[in-house]
Amino acid sequence: MSVFKMGEVKALYTFDTKFWRMAAVAINSLMAHRADDTDITVYCMVAPHTRGKKQIQEIIESKGGKLVWREIRRSENPYRNYDYSRWSPVIFYRLFAHRIFPDVEKLLYMDSDTLVRDDLSELYATDVTEYALGGVRDMAPTEDANSYAGKYVREFKEKYLKHDLYINSGVLLLNLPMMAQSEGDLAAVDIPLRYPDQDIINVALDGKILEMHLRYNFIPDRIVSNKFKLVDVKHATKKPAIYHFYAVKPFLYHIVPRNTYEVFARAALEVGFYPEDFITQGKRTKNSRQRTAIPFVTLDKYGSVRFLGMYILRNR
DSSP, X not given: OOOOOSSEEEEEEEEOGGGHHHHHHHHHHHHHTOOTTOEEEEEXXXXXXXXXXXXXXXXXXXXXXXXXXXXXXXXXXXXXXXGGTTSOGGGGGGGGHHHHOTTOOEEEEEOTTEEEOSOOHHHHTSOOTTSXXXXXXXXXXXXXXXXXXXXXXHHHHHHHOSSSOOEEXXXXXXXXXXXXXXXXXXXXXXXOOXXXXXXXXXXXXXXXXXXXXXXXXXXXXXXXXXXXXXXXXXXXXXXXXXXXOTTSOTTOTTTSOHHHHHXXXXXXXXXXXXXXXXXXXXXXXXXXXXXXXXXXXXXXXXXXXXXXXXXXXXXX
16 A cells, blocks of 8 residues: 655646636645645646746745646547547546656646645545545535536436446546556546536546545535535535635626635735636737726726725726
């Protein structure tokens, strides 16, 4: 059995230029919440020509961490064929991390739309040697007949899984040697896919997944499935370790709860970004840049910004 020392985290993020800002915020939150004796190495599997390497490297190294940056060529992606072409290639990178980092035994994968709220060395030290990976049960309320997501998960389990556990793939503790052994099973999945990488993982690795605590993949202000114990829900709510905004964009202040918006906005501000940087990324000209103060911010339909009801920026 492999022994992993406490005070160590090897984290994996996968993204492209479209999401490098989100990844930078997520990575900064990981570094900002590490304990003093936790050594962190961040592995980035990115699409060719992805921006942000310099900024992300500065974030990591300024807080004592290390960066491993690896651009993935199209030919290296086994999920590049026509069947998968309607999705971004980067969502499949986590499925073959064992190929890219063959000397690494374990990686803690996190989506770019996550925020770390606690030191993760205890999570990383979790023993998954008998499993392909560890993951958190999807929060979708399968018992709610009116929940679209809950209905999907419920019917998916009934059709394709022998076990009750259907996990969300946004946070995964990957056992890379066993993922390598399961490569054929992952590639052989042949079902209609709605959440492609997630559905593939749940079908191919059914019975090979260790269920982890809700606090490691928690959406704030959302209805939680009754599959979770009440005590675990209270713990995750009071002391979340990883926020995951997979059900909502945290920078859309018109849609998300105010607390969610403020949590994300503060985290973004720590690396010099504002919510509007994510709304308009790729569409902004040099003269149309908008910023919002935090908190108590509103942005009207014209793009003008108010703080405590007063205009601080008019979009002309």
